Amino acid sequence: MSSNSLEIVGAPGLKRRAKILVAKIGLDGHDRGAKVIARALKEYGFEVVYIGIRQTPEMIAKAAVQEDVDIIGISIHSGAHMVLIPELIEHLKRLNAEDIKVIVGGIIPWEDAQRLKSMGVSEVFTPDTPIEVIVEKINKLLAGKNVEQK
């Protein structure tokens, strides 16, 4: 879908701001991390849409397409990541939006992180990852897209 978004850029050749959707997936309400990250990314200059807690995989995929984002940042502390994240990836496929990159942060054991990556998640951040590192990885994911890096 980001192929669409390239067309809405103002003047040709001018890079637009990268857009990131931040959401809490599933039922857990631990939104501190999601809010801190959303605000930090905004301060770094990204366009950020935070849609809050209790979002289903389907709601997130739809919102991402509707908001025309480059990246989805998922925060999860419920331990349900191995069920909900693959579902999100599935919904993105169904919406032909596989070019939207998914990054995940939260309490994710090491083995699960490896499995999520093999399923198509671009990055998994465990607690204590400095925001700089997250931004650096986001920039890498954005390389090749007609968007500003931060």
Next chain:
Amino acid sequence: MTFNKEFIEKLKSLIDQWERDKIELGYRDRLDRFTTDSGIKVKTVYTPLDIADSDYFEKIGLPGVYPFTRGIHYNMYRGKIWTMREFSGFGSPEDTNKRLKYLVEHGETGLSIAFDHPTLIGLDPDNPLAAGEVGVTGVSVATIEDMDLLFKDIDMGKITTNMTINPPAPVMLSFYVAVARSRGVSDDRIGGTVQNDQLKEFIAQKTWVFPPRSALKIGIDVIEWSVKNLPKWNPISISGYHIYEAGATAVQELAFTLADGIEYVRAMINRGYSVDDFAPRLSFFFVSGINVFEHIAKFRAARRMWAKIMKEWFGARKKRSMWLRFHTQTSGVELRAIEPYNNIIRITLQAIAAVLGGTQSLHTNAFDEALALPTEFSAKLALRTQQIIAYESGLADTVDPLGGSYYIEWLTDKIEEEAWKIIDRVESMGGMLNAIENGYPQREITESAYKKQKEIEEMKKIVVGVNAFKGELLEEEVKIPLFEVNEEQIRKHQIDKLKRFKSSRDGIKVKRVLAELERAAMRGENIMPYVYNAAVSKATLEEIMNSLKSVYGEWSEPILY
């Protein structure tokens, strides 16, 4: 404290000389500014001058005596060690039952139930939204039968149980009481706590279901019913823990928690109760953080402030109404995923703060909780931490051992002063319910959370192994054995059981009692007798919650960040 004039003058001149000498001798501090985690500036040293204006009898006094700064009981842990109450729950009720018994066998003295996310927001395990979450971060309890299994072979008349549950509190309390009664436990022996702190759900924790005003009404129903029926039950645990974990400072945690408490007291008074009828049953729940002295001072200030609020604002006469009795949990957000074994030390320091602060009961986290639920091993280690503090360290041998410390007394006064400012602000908005609807505490907490993160990123706050003293990680620090739950299997087990349960009951009766509940809720009656009746008539958690939702509606949270 009262010092004579001569003493004060002598001390002042001594300090002046000392300050000059310090500079002359070239002593330099390694930081420009030392502060507590709440941002309170900390001086080089404290002396009687710092508490010279503080009246000993009014502010400090003795344990067991108003304003209870030093503790609510005369002899505190010399009489009875705090209750060791480890928050536990995972999988099916049968799974958690085993863990509870394991902990009791190892010396735990109270139970505390962690429910899974579907249960916390009132969903049965067969709800599609529960997929992936059944039994994962807590135990799945959807029926009276689940509650019975959870307490199999546990004497509910002897041990006290805390249940961390909020919007579904009326349902879970009904399940618990019904099971206890069915075993012949009389109401005056049913002891424990249901969290039932509806207001803080909107500020933190976020397991809200109903809109704030209805949630408050339901919470008060639980208090009213419990006060009438269960003399030993704590029908609310007014909680700061989640507020701190969501990002608040210790001062904000204290202020918002007491402000919530004030709102509940007013709501009960508005129902026609006199404060001494119910206040003795109110209980509290705070965090204990790594910034040891700040948390000790916070606990001391909390007791003094609540006693004053109850006595002076609400005219309480009973001593018990003035007591701030509280449970403490060591801070989870202060634990780190990197080098997780370091958390054992962090938890020990946090637990020491709770004990020196005079807690009535304590949960120590397990060191692996920044990664997963605790294993049997890490849960036992957490319990052992408490036992070592209680029985080996001598920390429990005298009451309020830090009382009279110039620093601690100064800091207690300072935290109290700062917290009153926030409470005044909430009062000026017309109380906590209005403040929440205005988003005031939510915004303040979000702001503090962001500030704390920045302090770590900018190295203003050192976190060992995280932003300082980093090194190559050893394999055994990265791949630690973690607790795993097989969610699919648990969900299937819970759903099968639920199906059998539903087919074994009188469906027409269930419909009737749910309709009665809805009508009572519409009339504005106390819903508890009707919820209880539904619970014993075998309505499920979700069915009862749906009836309540049909009357009260559901909350949708404004997005703030």
